[in-house]
Amino acid sequence: MAVLQAQGLYKSYGQVKALDDVNIEIEDSELLAVIGPSGSGKTTLLRSIAGFVQLDSGKIFIKSKDITDLPPEKRNVAMFFQNYALWPHMTVFENVAYGLKIRRYDKKAIREKVEWALDFLDIKSLAERKPNQLSGGQQQRVALARAIVVQPDVLLLDEPLSNLDAKIRMRIRFELKALQKKLQIATLYVTHDQEEALSIADRIAVMHNGKVLQIGTPQQVYKEPVNLFVADFIGVNSIVRIKPLDKDIVKVGNLEFQPQQGVLHLVIRAEEARVLPAKEHVTLKEGDLKLEGIIMGKLYLGSKHRYEIKIHGIEEILFINSEEAFKINEQIQIIIPKDSFFVYWQ
Template identity: 45%
Template sequence: MKQLKKIAVECRNIGLSYDGGKTEVLRDINLRVEPGEFFALLGPSGSGKSTLLRLIAGFNQHQRGQLLVDGKDITGVPPYGRNIGMVFQSYALWPHMTIWDNVAFGLVERRMDRATIKQKVGAALDLVGLTQYANRRPNQLSGGQQQRVALARTIVIEPQVLLLDEPLSNLDKKLRVQMREELRSLQRTLGITTIFVTHDQEEAMTTADRMAVMDKGVVQQLGTPAALFDYPSNPFVANFVGTTNLLPGHVDHVGGDVVRFRGNDVGEIRLPRHPDVREGPTAISFRPHTVRMVIGDAVRDPGYVWMDGAVEHCEFLGEFTRYRVRVGKATITADQAHYSGMSPFSERSAVGLGIDATQVRYLPI
């Protein structure tokens, strides 16, 4: 198949409410998906991500703001007039039709001639690697193969935008990894602007060029996966994009080279001064893999900020062991890389936790 035209999708101050405005589902959504970009909407159930996707497809209508596709406001344009393709979570394949007929359905509805349909369906099936299954029915295929049929049926009509509503959620973990790689490769081959909804942060981070983290109908933060992981703008993003340690408290002193943070549950922690830190309520966040662990009385690297604790629980996860360590009234998670022959820290043992101050983030609360 030929590369499809790369176009932008833009939401300007989009607002959507139900019950006469009593239930606000989307609030002031402002984002721009660049031409040819693979963009993810990430958030928990009820965050508004699928509602926004359906709004772009035309199945929901916003009351406020503008929705622009290729620079044109398509607010009020019905779904069939938008030339936007959508792959549903359930795949929505016709069970009584062959794979060939499922893929051809949209072209038949557009009253294309037989030769064109044959050429386009053949190319779409070849692209997703299902040419040999053309005469089978959906119930004769695996879940991953059915997903490819749904993709082929969508891209065969050459949409301006491809929308994916949690298309991997029905697959087992191993197949999800394989299919997200195939999705990414297919999107790159076609060059089509793609918006992908998921609640799985690993899926979003491994496929998206950029993503928007949503909660309660609001875009909490926009950026590349690495930027959102390394520099979350608030506690929700820090907790949802990856695993983090989040210690609420307040900064009661900023002077010289020192920030004095007093945690609600861990007491005082002295950290090197950071240019963005101000006195007042805040939370500090740091990722488990950046924490260093030593036996309680071991020599400690002065390049780290140290806290004393006791191991409450440990989980061996193959590449690393995850420890839950009690520090004061708080619980700190520390991930330590595993190598064969290593002896894990035993439960109830006294340990020192070293925080790499360069990896600490200060978040508003």
Template identity: 55%
Template sequence: MEVRLENVTKRFGRVVALDSVTLTLPRSKFSVLLGPSGSGKTTLLYLIAGIYKPTKGKIFFDDRDVTTLPPNKRNIGLVFQNYALYPHMTVYDNIAFPLKIRKMPKRVIDERVRWVAKLLHIEELLDRYPHQLSGGQQQRVALARALVKQPDVLLLDEPLSNLDALLRLYIRAELKKLQRELEITAIYVTHDQAEAMALADQIVVIHKGRVQQVGTPSEIYYKPRNLFVATFIGNPPANILPAEVGSN
């Protein structure tokens, strides 16, 4: 599923969170929305999800205009930073919940839950409750719940930020492998440039509500389009030297 935004603006009162964004996020690729805090990347993700409605502009899934559709009509999977698991439900019931809402047959629900649990190596956790899980296990359950309905687009809002560094590296590699195996369109929000470089087929650098550059990790790193991208990407950041362009 290709996701396309055409001249999308989002205002909250007088604050312009996104300013005239036109962008294509390709089918079956891992796109990362990268920028500092307050840049507008999460707002962009929530517009794609249907949680927010644009002030102006249009959003398309392939050629289907979804601008005014609610989230439940878009066939998306969404993983939040805090996982948002239901504490009174077992892992099995947490994963099954989106399918129960759709009133799917019990046999289909059971097959789907066990399929995604096997995919994410959490079969032995199905009878546990969220408070009995580690952070990494909770993250996998949240991801399983997003994937179980076989979404057209998988949206991830900084899902690894609450994990310790070593676990973050491990889950990051698994997430990329999973996306490739399922050939799903994934859109991932982060402020961590190392995470973006490791995961992305395409990086969208956002700052002050505007798209600064779109490209592969290599293009973003070696061919920054402007001063912000050049100083934001890289550790340490690029050296900037004052110069004048002279004639030959």
């Protein structure tokens, strides 16, 4: 039984459709990541569930109860804000306690629950400090404690890691995932970082122009993207566009494609492509793609090089990283396994 169900959500701002028939469900203790570029509608979706956006139409249910028209404070949804939005005039303890105070818990219960939350997030020693006396990472934990202490039905996380530097972000990803599993709260996680979503989510919803293009496990979304947009948005890619000249078969490297309407878009997972010297003999598996080209430029990246490669026959440029050292103007071949490239006509 899904904890959260959003059915047919629509919301426009003037001409812009922020939500265009959005349907999602989140199971108990599941983490659903909503990703998309800015302006895709992911934050509008989160805010509409929190109750800060009035929908044009559609229904939202939490535990089968229709909450579409309830104000934010009656939804038992907790939101974690990108900039934490801690209350600076209160101590950490008070920040976390207020949600319980207004729910009229008695003093003893409040103390117990707040201590549990602070303990859970390992910030018990900060209880009497004011938010502005804390580091970014500590503030984040306080914000999380404030959100979970009221035991919400649904936890909404709005780009929770975007204010942290890259190293801490990596560590917190693990922690956040472990925390969420321990808490068993249905969670909606909004981010524009596809790698973050792949690593932390049980399922991913990819949004673009207010529409959900695909919902699936990280593996499904990565391995079987439903269209060009999803394929391009997920993973590190290089795209080649080929316009068929006539009704002939389109040849791309060793493979041939039947012409269809529009332009052929070849999306290559650059992280899965192998670059080899042109002369080296390779045995291809069924469906693998082999392209031949010439090195046009290179950048040194430490453990590997980034190459600018011109593909023979189609005269397009690809950017691919490789640990092997090649010289400029060297002839090479690129081998791409069959589930690491996608072909779309558009």
